[in-house]
Amino acid sequence: MADNTKSGVSRRDLLKRAGMAGAAMTIPLTPVGGGDAAAAPPAAIVEAVAQTPRREAIENLTAAEADLLEAICARIIPTDASGPGAREARAAHFIDRALGGALASSKPAYTAGFAAFDRYCRSSRGKPFLELSDRDQDSVLIDVETGAATGFQGSSAAFFGMVRTHTLQGTFGDPFYGGNANFVGWDLIGYPGVRTNVSADDQRLGVKLTPNHKSAYDTEMFTKATASLTTNAEKTHGH
Amino acid sequence: MATKLKATDVVVIGLGAAGGVAVLPLAQAGLDVVGLEAGTWLTRRDFAPDEIRNNVRDWPQSVQKAQQEVPTHRVNAKAATTRAGSHPMMNAVGGTTLHYWAQSWRLNPWDFKVVSETTKRYGASRLPKGSTVEDWPFGLEELEAYYDKIEYEMGVSGQAGNVKGTIDPRGNIFEGPRSRPYPMPPLRSTGFIDLMAAAARGLGWHPFAGPASINSRTYNGRSACMYHGFCNKGGCHVDAKNGPHLTTIPRAQETGRLKVVTRATVTSIDTDDQGRVTGVTYVTDGQEFIQPAKVVLLGSYTYENSRLLLLSKSKAFPNGLSNNHGQVGRHYFSHAQGAGVTALFPFDINAWYGLPAQGVAVDNFADDNYDHGALDYVGGGNLWVMSDRRPIAAASMGTFGRTPTWGKEWKRFVMENADRTNTAYIQKTTLPYESNFLDLDPTVKDPLGFPVCRITADYQDNERKITAHTQDKMTEWYKAAGATATQANPLGTMGPTTHAYGGTRMGRNAETNVVNEWGFSHEVPNLGVLGASVMGTSGARNPTLTVQALAWRTAEYLAKNWKSVTV
Secondary structure (H helix, E strand, O other): OHOOOOOOOOOHHHHHHHHHHHHHOOOOOOOOOOOOOOOOOOOOHHHHHHHHHOOOOOOHHHHHHHHHHHHHHHHOOEEOOOOOOOOHOHHHHHHHHHHHOOHHHHHHHHHHHHHHHHHHHHHOOOHHHOOHHHHHHHHHHHHHHOOOOOOOOOOOOHHHHHHHHHHHHHHHOOOOHHHOOOHHHHHHHHHOOOOOOOOOHHHHOOOOOOOOOHHHHHOOOOOOOOOOOOOHHOOOOOO | OOOOOOEEEEEEEEOOOHHHHHHHHHHHOOEEEEEEOOOOOOOOHOOOOOOOHHHHHOOOOOEOOHHOOOOEEEEOOOOOOOOOOOOOEEEEOOHHHHHHOOOOOOOOEEEEEHHHHHHHOOOOHOOOOOOOOOOOOOOOOHHHHHHHHHHHHOOOOOOOHHHOOOOOOOOOOOOEEOOOOOOOOOOOOOHHHHHHHHHHOOOOOOOEEEEEEEOOOOOOOOOOOOOOOOOOOOOOOOOOOOOOOOOHHHHHHHHOOOOEEEEOOEEEEEEEEOOOEEEEEEEEOOOOEEEEEEEEEEEHHHHHHHHHHHOOOOOOOOOOOOOOOOOOEEEEEOOOOOOEEEEEOOOOOOOOOOOOOOEEEEHHHHHHHHOOOOOOOOOEEEEEEOOOOOOOHHHOOOOOOOOOOOOHHHHHHHHHOOEEEEEEEEOOOOOEEOOOOEEEEEEEOOOOOEEEEEOOOOOOOOHHHHHHHHHHHHHHHHHHHHOEEEEEOOOOOOOOOOOOOEEEOEOOOOOOOOOOOEEEEEOOOOEEEHHHOOOOOHHHHHHHHHHHHHHHHHHOOOOHOOOOOOO
């Protein structure tokens, strides 16, 4: 991932990584209640941590909103026997980060949408979304998707459409933006990765290229994206 | 207080596909030219293969002028006005040629003579009711030399189908005669494109590789295409996609006659009491400048060309510059860019790489290439199958009604089929109508406080009939190649698009056209207009090569007739 390359690490990247390290430290690597902090943790715990999707420091959402988003993303592209999903891709992290930049104009829609979503869940199912079974979570999401869920500003379908679009971007977009972690999204659909030169043989029928797990920004020639902090909706009010 | 700058011979507004070409013949003729561009220079380092930045977020690395001026749209004068979230064009030296598909078609002979040819073959009553279409003031034979000029100056790859009347079945057998072949062979094919070409031949059609302003081999010291898959709204990391920023503009700068001014937003074209243009006013970083000039060439995009004229009011032109006949904004039309066909194949088609200009065309159902005798419309569409896929777009594919759009079943469907779909683009004839036009929006303004452009337009019966016919043909083609499912995509509306025409139409009649056959205003002798806004028909072709050929022709005319234009 571009964030981890040694060269061209920006101050923002460093801050981001510091944040990620902070989040990782909330996982109890060392036994609670003393002991030598420098001692290596038991192998079983290391293994368990490696299997657990790492939750990054939250940049723009509240903790409750981040948990809810995480759970919604995980139903849109579920983790199942066919492979990892949006949770492993860290789609929610992609969205949380973007809400402070390129998607800043969507922040109010997310805030209002989460509140309405939570209210609808509690009033129609008697429980918060995170406490529902997968099946019940899906039934809530169908209500929201079809516009049947009440209490939203406008149609709940607009909120669902927005979250779905951004979940797909976070799962299948370049890992540079904080999603598609470990290229799980690209592996899911068989995209063989960013290449800067493709041969005629690479484009024949029946050819199956080996995924190269490269981000656009693993190629050093490219200036890193600096997402515009203002969006169309905001800019049009400039006068 | 505006700063008045030193006068120059010619000011060119916009250094995109049109203005970026016009500067070269002017500079080569020894004229001093100031090129005003709202955007900046961008280089290959800015062109990362990044779907989020290129396709999702509208190029945040560029100046966002167009994004602040998104035109509004309504389907007719009584309908509600809506506004799209983004503008499909961009601002930079080279303009949208930085990220366009680079398909570089010539118009066919019929496109210049829609009225007379239709009348001759089917009778005048065949022309759609309400259409304001006219024959062009000249035919293909007049523009051929300029097409040829651009194909070689810029660099276009392709397979000729008609050299001086000799038909070559490897190319488009329906194209008009050309004086010589393309300077480069066509872009290479792919396994899937070969399969589609064979299926078309099996149907008795004439498939061929389309022309592209992209290097299929090293050309003028620049690299050949790398087929890396991010050409669709992406810049080229090896400068193999040809635009004025790589060709005509640097060559004009080498003469020492062209001054490029970036980050310049032109706010008005200024006139004197005699109704002649005196120069332009522009703003950069909040500072206002007046650039006096003997001639102004307006080479912005179609929407901005009409808008800037309508905003430039004066005593001599109370309704906007060059608009005393009320023709600015009229005869607007745009290609029906929706209404493609999507197919599903029972095998991977390996289309993860390539580019939208790498493909196979069928022209049998375009223009008047087939007999419309038993039909009740004119024109047609060019069928285009290409190798273009990126991961977010692939995962966002439709499911042909087979699964929901999220969840477990959906995930399995996308995992299996992400590389099994293909969407064809169909370039269709669209005509101008009395009811379709551009003007200024009464309420929505840009950040400087000027009204944005308003589009009032809807497709008419003729366009809808072409759509139905060409989608049927495309479906037939996909099925012949083994597709197990197909879906005809909706036509959509006539909101802001990359293929927008008219508003300053070219023609000899000053009552119905803004500019004359050379691209100069009927009302303002030292004002020229460049771009698809001067085109009266679109054909079934991408506009850029014609825009560039016309821009060269107008600039060359100006250089050769400098005295009479500037008297």
